[in-house]
Amino acid sequence: MNLNYKGKNLFIDNTSVKSIAKKNITPFYVYSYKKIRNNFDTFFNYFKKINPLICFSVKSNSNVSLISELGKLGSGADVVSGGELLKALKAKIKPNKIVFSGVGKTENELRLAIKKRVLLINIESESEAKLINKISKKLNLVTAIGIRINPGIDAKTISKISTGKLDSKFGLPKSNFLSFCRSARNLKNIKIKAISVHIGSQITSVKPYKKTLNFLLKIIKLSKINFEYVDLGGGFGIPYQNNDKKINIQNYSNLVKRFQNKLNCKIIFEPGRFIVGNAGTLISKIIFIKKNGRKYFIIIDAGMNDFMRPALYNAKHNIVPVLKLTKRINGKVEFVGPICESTDTFLKYKNFSFLNENGLVAITNVGAYGSTLASNYNTRPLASEILLKNGKVQIIRKRQNISEII
Numbered sequence: 001m002n003l004n005y006k007g008k009n010l011f012i013d014n015t016s017v018k019s020i021a022k023k024n025i026t027p028f029y030v031y032s033y034k035k036i037r038n039n040f041d042t043f044f045n046y047f048k049k050i051n052p053l054i055c056f057s058v059k060s061n062s063n064v065s066l067i068s069e070l071g072k073l074g075s076g077a078d079v080v081s082g083g084e085l086l087k088a089l090k091a092k093i094k095p096n097k098i099v100f101s102g103v104g105k106t107e108n109e110l111r112l113a114i115k116k117r118v119l120l121i122n123i124e125s126e127s128e129a130k131l132i133n134k135i136s137k138k139l140n141l142v143t144a145i146g147i148r149i150n151p152g153i154d155a156k157t158i159s160k161i162s163t164g165k166l167d168s169k170f171g172l173p174k175s176n177f178l179s180f181c182r183s184a185r186n187l188k189n190i191k192i193k194a195i196s197v198h199i200g201s202q203i204t205s206v207k208p209y210k211k212t213l214n215f216l217l218k219i220i221k222l223s224k225i226n227f228e229y230v231d232l233g234g235g236f237g238i239p240y241q242n243n244d245k246k247i248n249i250q251n252y253s254n255l256v257k258r259f260q261n262k263l264n265c266k267i268i269f270e271p272g273r274f275i276v277g278n279a280g281t282l283i284s285k286i287i288f289i290k291k292n293g294r295k296y297f298i299i300i301d302a303g304m305n306d307f308m309r310p311a312l313y314n315a316k317h318n319i320v321p322v323l324k325l326t327k328r329i330n331g332k333v334e335f336v337g338p339i340c341e342s343t344d345t346f347l348k349y350k351n352f353s354f355l356n357e358n359g360l361v362a363i364t365n366v367g368a369y370g371s372t373l374a375s376n377y378n379t380r381p382l383a384s385e386i387l388l389k390n391g392k393v394q395i396i397r398k399r400q401n402i403s404e405i406i
Contacts, residue, residue, distance in 0.1 A: 002032045003281065003320065003364065010322045010362060013388045017283060017322045021360055024384055025399055026285040027302035029371055033069060033389035035279035036367075040073050043236075043271055046253040050260050052267040053119075055099050057234050058084040060272025060368040061280070063385055065396035067091035070275070076119070078234070078270035082109035089116065099231060099268060101148070101196070103169055111135050114143050120268075122146040122196040122231065124171055126180050129190060136189035146194030146231055149177045151215045153199050153208055170198070174219060181223045192225060194268070198233030202273065204245040206252045213259045220263065227265055232256070234270040238277045240365050241316055273368040280367025282307055282383075283322070286359045287338065295332040298355060303337030304344040305380050307366055308373040311343040319346060321353045322360035329354055335361070339378050371397075376405050 002013045010017045013032050020030065044054060055076040058067060062084060067077060068091035076097030077088035082105075088098055098118040105113075105121075105128065113121055114135055123129045123145050136143045150171035172180060184192055199212055212232075220227060239246050260267055284302035291297075309315040319335050333352040337344040346363060355361070374382050381400035386393060 002035045002279075003362065005324055008324050010320065010324070012281060014391070015388050015393065017281075017360065017362060020386065020393060021283060021285075021322070023393075024386065024395075026283055026360070027300075027306050027383045028283055028399070029366065029383060029385040030281045030283060031063075031066065031276070031367060031385065031387050031396075032279045033387055036066070036069065036276055037073060039275045039279065040070060040075065043249070043269075043274055044074070046249045047256065047267070047269070050257055050267055052269050053097065053229075055097065055268060055270050056275060057270045057272025058088060059372060061276045061370070062087055062372050063396055064091045065387060065394075066276065067093065069387075069389075078272075082106070082112050085109070085113060085116070085118070095119070099146070099196075099270070101198075101270075107131060107135070111139075114139060114141060120144050120146045120194050120196075120229065120231070122148045122194070124148050126172075126176070126183075129180065129184065129187060133187040133189045141189065143190050144193045145190050146196040146229065147172060147177060147180065147192060148196040148198070149174070149216075149219060151197055151199065151212055151219075153211050153215065171196075177219065178222055181225055193227065194229035194231050195220060195223075195225075195227050196231035196233065196268075198231075198270065199235060201235045202237040203235045204237040204247045206248055206255070209252050210255055213255055217259065217262060227263070229266045229268055230260075230263065231268040231270070234272055234274070236271055236274040238273055238365070241318065276367035278365045278367065280365070280370055282363040282366045282370065284361055284363065286355055286357050286361065289355060289357055291331075295334060296329055296352075298333060298335045298352075298361070300335060300337060300346075300361060302363065302383070303339035303378070303380065304341060305339060305375050305377040306337075306383050307346075307363060307370050308375075309366075309369055310346050311341070312373070316347055317366060318364045319349075320362050320364065321355060322362055325354045327354040328352065339380075376400075379405060381405060 055078040057078045077093045079085045080102035100113045101122045103124045148171040284300040288299045304311040333349045335346040384399035385397040387396045
């Protein structure tokens with residue numbers, strides 16, 4: 001998070017938030033290119049010795065400008081829909097650096113991916129493999145696929161974003177995986193090139209990853225297939241609060257190095273949150289301050305329609321004032337949005353820096369699963385998105401006009 005105060009005023013990458021707000025309607029997202037680049041380089045350097053293919057998880061932030069910037073840094077793209085695939089291509093990501101994942105790809109989406117010759121389509125059912133084979137046969141093509149396996153491993157993360165347990169909808173369980181490896185020989189228009197796994201998101205311990213690598217070594221041996229690629233997915237957690245645990249990527253990289261040495265394969269990673277999570281800030285204006293008994297409700301113009309994570313996952317994102325005053329509000333403070341839902345609440349504090357109506361606040365670490373989860377609920381326009389790069393303020397998505405949604 002590239003936030004700092006100069007005097008009383010909040011800055012992002014040496015740019016005054018107040019100056020940005022003078023020219024843009026709140027709420028709006030601000031991304032730090034410097035932080036994104038640093039996060040990407042940091043991740044790559046951890047695994048530099050194995051030279052992995054890093055495919056940015058587009059679902060975490062699907063802004064075309066950000067995908068394009070990551071592409072220039074050497075990233076590929078992990079996409080989960082036809083729309084995300086088209087965004088990645090628009091961002092000039094080469095098809096041979098795109099992996100198409102997802103549990104429910106439509107026939108039209110698969111046809112698009114096959115025609116575009118993406119690196120891999122990670123299949124999640126035998127029916128999907130047969131459909132890819134059928135489409136490829138009509139197009140007189142052979143399509144490279146990966147098989148997503150469900151390892152039955154609990155990632156020890158939020159239940160709503162845990163995807164590696166056996167009761168999950170994702171991937172093939174061990175027995176189905178092995179039987180498909182045998183029967184796939186009859187499908188002449190597909191070629192199995194990869195095994196894929198993704199056990200969840202916001203994972204802060206190396207232990208479930210270690211279990212997954214050990215599981216993969218065993219299952220690959222049983223499959224009797226020399227996979228060209230092993231797609232290890234993503235899910236690397238970041239600290240949102242000061243006391244949150246941070247994953248030890250260095251330890252994980254050591255495990256992956258030993259894993260790769262045993263298999264002699266190309267490793268694919270699909271990080272999203274780790275790359276952009278702490279690079280985004282949501283700026284919002286205070287509409288009203290209302291005191292109910294001993295509690296102060298700070299009603300801001302950003303709502304769950306703009307930023308869904310607190311309502312959806314009970315996620316906690318720190319909020320800081322854009323103008324920091326020494327005077328404090330002595331009493332319970334709750335930041336809430338304007339949406340007519342009780343779950344439209346962001347965070348509670350025991351006390352807070354003094355605030356004024358029409359003042360500004362910043363919701364931190366919103367670069368991942370922020371704008372991508374936004375909606376027009378309550379008929380509210382989508383917020384603008386701004387990139388700070390080399391001292392310049394670039395609007396990378398204009399604020400939606402209300403006339404576009406009525």
